[in-house]
Amino acid sequence: MDIALGKEDLAFAERMRSFFRTEIPAEIRAKGERGEHLSREDFVTTQQILNSRGLAVPHWPAAWGGQDWTALQRHIWAEEMALAHVPPPLAFNAAMVGPVIATFGSEELKQRFLPPTANLDIWWCQGFSEPNAGSDLASLTTRAVRDGDTYVINGQKTWTTLAQWADWIFCLVRTDPEAKKQLGISFVLVDMKTPGVTVRPIRLIDGGYEVNEVFFDDVRIPADQLVGEENKGWDYAKFLLGNERTGVAGTGIIKARIARLKKVAAETRSHGKPLLEDPLFRARLTRLEVETTALTMSVLRVLANEAKHPGKPDPVSSVLKLRGSELQQEASELLVDVLGPAALGYRETAKVSEGFAALPDGAVDAMPTYFNWRKASIYSGSSEVQRSIIARAILKF
Amino acid sequence: MDFDPTDEQRMLAETVNSLLDKRYDPSGRLKLLDSELGWSRELWQQYAQLGLLGLTFDEQYDGAGMGGAELATVMESFGRALVLEPYFATVVLGGTLVAQAGTPEQKAAILPKVAAGELLLAFASTEPGTRWSQTGIATTAARSADGDGWTISGEKIAVLGADSANTLIVSAVTPDGIGLFLVDAADVSIDGYPMQDGQRGGDVLLVNAPAQLLGTSANAIDHISSVIDVATAALCAESIGVCERMLWMTVDYLKTRVQFGRPIAVFQALQFRAADMYVALEQAKSMALLARLSLDDDDPAARQRTVRAAKIQVDLSSRQIGQESIQLHGGIGMTMEYPVGHYFKRSAVIGKTFADTSELIELVGADGGLIG
Numbered sequence: 001m002d003i004a005l006g007k008e009d010l011a012f013a014e015r016m017r018s019f020f021r022t023e024i025p026a027e028i029r030a031k032g033e034r035g036e037h038l039s040r041e042d043f044v045t046t047q048q049i050l051n052s053r054g055l056a057v058p059h060w061p062a063a064w065g066g067q068d069w070t071a072l073q074r075h076i077w078a079e080e081m082a083l084a085h086v087p088p089p090l091a092f093n094a095a096m097v098g099p100v101i102a103t104f105g106s107e108e109l110k111q112r113f114l115p116p117t118a119n120l121d122i123w124w125c126q127g128f129s130e131p132n133a134g135s136d137l138a139s140l141t142t143r144a145v146r147d148g149d150t151y152v153i154n155g156q157k158t159w160t161t162l163a164q165w166a167d168w169i170f171c172l173v174r175t176d177p178e179a180k181k182q183l184g185i186s187f188v189l190v191d192m193k194t195p196g197v198t199v200r201p202i203r204l205i206d207g208g209y210e211v212n213e214v215f216f217d218d219v220r221i222p223a224d225q226l227v228g229e230e231n232k233g234w235d236y237a238k239f240l241l242g243n244e245r246t247g248v249a250g251t252g253i254i255k256a257r258i259a260r261l262k263k264v265a266a267e268t269r270s271h272g273k274p275l276l277e278d279p280l281f282r283a284r285l286t287r288l289e290v291e292t293t294a295l296t297m298s299v300l301r302v303l304a305n306e307a308k309h310p311g312k313p314d315p316v317s318s319v320l321k322l323r324g325s326e327l328q329q330e331a332s333e334l335l336v337d338v339l340g341p342a343a344l345g346y347r348e349t350a351k352v353s354e355g356f357a358a359l360p361d362g363a364v365d366a367m368p369t370y371f372n373w374r375k376a377s378i379y380s381g382s383s384e385v386q387r388s389i390i391a392r393a394i395l396k397f
Numbered sequence: 398m399d400f401d402p403t404d405e406q407r408m409l410a411e412t413v414n415s416l417l418d419k420r421y422d423p424s425g426r427l428k429l430l431d432s433e434l435g436w437s438r439e440l441w442q443q444y445a446q447l448g449l450l451g452l453t454f455d456e457q458y459d460g461a462g463m464g465g466a467e468l469a470t471v472m473e474s475f476g477r478a479l480v481l482e483p484y485f486a487t488v489v490l491g492g493t494l495v496a497q498a499g500t501p502e503q504k505a506a507i508l509p510k511v512a513a514g515e516l517l518l519a520f521a522s523t524e525p526g527t528r529w530s531q532t533g534i535a536t537t538a539a540r541s542a543d544g545d546g547w548t549i550s551g552e553k554i555a556v557l558g559a560d561s562a563n564t565l566i567v568s569a570v571t572p573d574g575i576g577l578f579l580v581d582a583a584d585v586s587i588d589g590y591p592m593q594d595g596q597r598g599g600d601v602l603l604v605n606a607p608a609q610l611l612g613t614s615a616n617a618i619d620h621i622s623s624v625i626d627v628a629t630a631a632l633c634a635e636s637i638g639v640c641e642r643m644l645w646m647t648v649d650y651l652k653t654r655v656q657f658g659r660p661i662a663v664f665q666a667l668q669f670r671a672a673d674m675y676v677a678l679e680q681a682k683s684m685a686l687l688a689r690l691s692l693d694d695d696d697p698a699a700r701q702r703t704v705r706a707a708k709i710q711v712d713l714s715s716r717q718i719g720q721e722s723i724q725l726h727g728g729i730g731m732t733m734e735y736p737v738g739h740y741f742k743r744s745a746v747i748g749k750t751f752a753d754t755s756e757l758i759e760l761v762g763a764d765g766g767l768i769g
Contacts, residue, residue, distance in 0.1 A: 001767075003690050003703070006398055072398055259769030282762035283755070287709070289767040290684070290758075294710045297683030304400045319679045390675050391668035394648055 001293060004300055005072075013076045020084035023049055032085030033260070034350070035365030037208070040123070040165045047089045047120040056089045057118045059243075061102050064114045072303045075246055082252025083259075092124040092161070093117045097170045099243055100187065100236050104228035113189070127157040127171035127190070127214060128237065135385050137172070138181045138234060142216060144173035144188060146223065146230075151175075151188060153196075153219040159379075163199045163212040166192050172233050179231065187233035189225040196220070204375075206368035207346060241380070246303060248317070248380060249324035251296045257331040258289060264361050265338045275338060288330050295323050315393035318386040325376035325383065332370040335362050343367045400686060406470045412447060413471055416440075417478035423736045429481055434561065435597040436481040441514050450488055451512025454496055458508035465627065465692040469634035469685070476638025479739055481596060483517060486558025489631050490624065491518025494566050498577055498612040498620040507564070507579075519562035521553035521580075521601050522621070529752045531568065531575065531621050538569035538576055538608060538615070547571075547608040549578055552600065559599035560589030566611060567603065574616030578608035594746040595739065623697065625751055626704045630692055633685035633704075633711045636747050640681060640715050643722040643740045644674050650726055667725060674718045681714035702764050709757045715744040716754075 002010060021029075028042045050056040051065065059074055060066035069077070081088055088094075098117045101109050116122040133140040142155025153173055163169065169190050176184030190197065196219035201209045228236055262285070265276040275281055302316050336343045342359065343366045350359050377383045402410065420440060429437055444450050453468055454460025461467075468489065475484060488511065495507045495518070510516035527533045536551025549569050559565070565580045584606045589599035611617065648671060651662035661667055688707035694700040719741040723730040730737050748754065761767070 001687070003694050004398065004687060009398065255768050262766070262769045279759065279762075282766075283758045286758045286762035286766055287713075290706045290709045290761070291680065293687070293706060293767050294680040294683045297687050298679055300398065301400055301683055301686065304398050308399070308401060315675070316679055319676050322676060323680065384669075387669045387672040388665075390672035391665075394644075394671060394675050395652060395662045395668065397652075397662060 001296060004297065009072060009076060012073055013080055016077055016080040017084065019053070019055070020081055020086045023053070024084070024086045028087065029085045032087060033256075034361060035369060036350075038087055043087050043090060044120050044123075046087050047093075050089060051119045056120075057094050057098060059095075060098055060114075060118070064098075064102055064110065065118045070303075071246070071306055072300070075299060075303055078247055079252035079255075082250075083256050085256060090120055090123065092126050092166075092170075093120060093122070095243060095247070096126060096240050097124050097189075100170070100227060100240050103239065104187075104232075104236050106224075108224070109189075109227065122167045123162070123165050125160050125163045125166035125169045125192075125214075127160060127169045129159045130156060131158055135382055137237070138185070140172055140174060140185065142171065142173050143177070144175050144186060146175070147220075149223050150220045151223055151226070153188070153190065153216040153221065155216050157214040157216075158202075158211075160199075160212045160214045161210060163192070163214050164201060164209065168192060169197075169214060170227075172237055175233075176231050182234040184231055185233040185237075186230050187227040187236045188221065189227065190216075190219065190221050194219050194221060204372065206372040208368065208372070210372070246299045246317070246320060249295055249299050249320040250328050250376075251292065251299055251324065254292050254295075254324070254327050254331050257328075257335065258285075258292065260361070261285075261331065261335040261338050264335065268338055268340075268360070281337075284334065288327065288334060291323070292327055292331075295320065295327060298323070315390045318381075318389045318393075321381060322377075322383050322386040322390075328376045329370075329373050332366070332373045335366045336370045339363060339366050402466075402470065406467060409467055410470050410474055413449070413474040414477075416443060416447070417474060417480065421478040421480065426479060426481070426739075427733075430591075430595045435591060435595070436483065441482050444482065444484070445512065445514030448512075449484070450514055451492075451508065452488065454492060454508045454512060455504075458496075458504050459512040460508065465630055465689045468627075468631050469689045472631045472634040473638040476635035476743070477642050479595075479639070479736075479743055483519075483558035483561060483597065485596075485628070485631070485635075486520065486562070486598075487511060487516075487518045489628050490520040490557070491562075491564075491566055493624045493627050494518075494520060494577060494620065495611065497624055498617050500612060503579070503609075503611060516564065517558065517562045519556050519558040519565050519598075520624075521556045521559065521565050522568045523553060523555055525552060525554050529756060531625070532618065534568060534570060534575070536567065536569040536603065538571045538578055541607065547578060547610060548605045549580060549603045549608045550605055552602050554600045555592070555598060556601050557592065557596065557598045559587050559601050560597045565601065567601075567606075567608065568617075568621060569608075571615035573614065575618045575621065576615035577611040577617040577620065579611050580606050580608045592746060594743040596746075619697070622701060626701055627692060629704045629708050629751055630685075630688040632747050632750060633681075633688045633707050636711045636715050636744060637678075637682055637685045639740050639744050639747070640678050640718045643718050643737060643744070644671075644678055646737050646740075647671065647674065647722040647725050650729075654727075670721055670725060674721050677714035677717045681711045684708075684710035698764070702761055702767065705752075705757045705761050706767055708752070709754055709761065712748040712754050712757075716748060719744040 047056050057065045058067035058069050130140050144151040144153045171188050172185050175186040196217040198215040200213045202211050266274050268275040339362050342363045347364050350364050448461045451460035452463050456462045492511050524534050538547045538549045541548045562582050567578045567580050586602040587599050592598045654661050684707035688704045691700050691703035722737050729735050
């Protein structure tokens, strides 16, 4: 793969690699490598180290902590971070609300929110999806009614990731129920401590609590927590979702998981020899590696193309999301297959009782991750939505 | 990082495409297919005049001194038009073998003639019963009685371009390893046939055929491997041209074929399959690009692994795109008269050239894979 990169880019990658592997606490990276759950504190510690070195929000405007990097350098930054098992800056802050405030917010909102957002002093969560607004997000019905200097919000959001840790939520709300559905939506910021906000956890099939429902009952927020203009929220949401065209591929995460499962497969014996030498297993693995390498090259092609022809819409970003999520899922499944019976017990930790053998790497997280990553082809535009986008682009109807 | 074609490559593509657009309409191609030779000597001379037949040879041998990227440019265009001339056999395989393994005298004797369109080559390596093995072969070379040259005995199969080649480059077992030999086509028996995709080839029987060692060493396996890498990258590029045509022909068909009172493109079941074809094509393009970039890799093992990986992806994608393009066309896709089936046939043959997907997966896997 290195053959596709220039000398300067390889040097940049090396710089990132050594930073991530020396400056981020080893115990946090080790947790990431073993697939253990990270605490809120782990995320905050990591992001604050990154932020102190200008590496938390490189894609923001330079005035607010961004770097004058190329899109390729940002990709290398993200990929090296994943390969080093460093938890990335919180996407809701760094990739979503931050860029929206920086691009569409008032000077006052920028001053107030951007520094603590970059530093994860404020933990944001995303209030977009609703029980009846999934792929058809624009049909959302959570209402915000202007009342003097305030908005009064009523409704419900769902699939709100890590709302239990969040300080603030950014929401799409309907401010004009008469307008065509995309035209009556606004983008507002809500303090989670505001009276009337209730969080109810949803337990997912992996056994964990990652997402929540968030209810709004007569939640009154100051009108200056509207971002940009009223009824322009859909444009901001589209900007936010289109912001990260290549990160959706998740190539770093896939490669890290492949490297990990190869290690485990080398230490797992099957029919008297290491599983890694079993031809059938190796065939599945190799095919996954080839497809992942192809996806990585596709990312580089999109980046190279964007550098030359900026802003040109391109269904290839749908290809990246579609294939990226499928390959993440395949990689997660393959680790389960490597472990075999060792993957079957549901355990909270890798600790074993006195006298029992140590668990192989992955015994705790392989199967839950396999369950959990089924989400990858559902969120951020399901695979079916992506296929529709591609079909529209090539069939031009 | 810039993957766009250079101005020179763009001009090369335009030149080749404008010739092929004129000369390779589907009905003209069908006529060529049915002709005795199976391709056009007149077009061959035009390729020579455009410098395509010496594209990658050094200028001292009347070549254009270009590299893998330009070869890929030509091959992609050839794939798009389904060119029938023995370019791959003569220039990509034969020419590169001579350029890499030959002595200066051999290069001087052969390459200018190839570049001028006066000499056709073929690479005879695969044998009955050994699939794609380059080393597990039974053809043997022995020193001839006068001690100066060699004689070769054995049988080769599926030799692309064998029927029209003037000189064969034959691999054979020697005391030093697998050697490469120049053999005059007049000294062997050739059973010529059209390949399944319409290109011409044949089986070759050698009985004490007089031969000249190509190069100075009777162990040429490194040259063979390296030429197969170049040729595989070229096939990947050709396959992209083939796949692009299949995808866009299918897209056009979906938009124009009316059933149940509307174009069938409105049916989501078909839209999603077309979308998946596009995804497969993008993945293939990415790996075809990586294959040609990797030809510049100084590490031969890394180069070989990457090129093989590329062909795995390209063949998987082209198989999917090919099968789906026939299915989405319905009955018309099954006919010889409609072009899409010809592209499908070419992609099926590329998928079995040098190695198939299973073989390549095993080779790349046994080599430790690509990640981690």
